[in-house]
Amino acid sequence: MLAWSTPHAYSSSTTTRSRDELGELVASINRMAVQLDSLVRGQKRFLADAAHELRSPLGRMQLAAGILQRKADEEEARYVSDLKEDVEMLSDLTDELLTFAWYRQSYRMAMS
Numbered sequence: 001m002l003a004w005s006t007p008h009a010y011s012s013s014t015t016t017r018s019r020d021e022l023g024e025l026v027a028s029i030n031r032m033a034v035q036l037d038s039l040v041r042g043q044k045r046f047l048a049d050a051a052h053e054l055r056s057p058l059g060r061m062q063l064a065a066g067i068l069q070r071k072a073d074e075e076e077a078r079y080v081s082d083l084k085e086d087v088e089m090l091s092d093l094t095d096e097l098l099t100f101a102w103y104r105q106s107y108r109m110a111m112s
Helices: 021-071 074-111
Strands: 002-006 009-012
Touching: 021 074
Parallel strands: none
Antiparallel strands: 002 009
16 A cells, blocks of 8 residues: 655555566555656756755846946836746745745655
């Protein structure tokens, strides 16, 4: 029987020594559960790593946009303002990804 002990933590508790079609099915389900668990763990790790790696460049971009805004004339200021809004949106999204990854990890640890 497949058991979901934590969100997306797949494990199979079914064992069989049978060499018939049922035994092959059980073995196939077990392999699939292991692969699925590995893929989900990799996805979570990628999500957290990507969000973390995006924070530094976005912070530098926010700082640079602030400097540009102070030095820009009226016409340029409109473009810089749009740039700052876009960078802020990306920064907020990155923060949400990090928060999501942190909550998922905390929940998984609490369920262990």
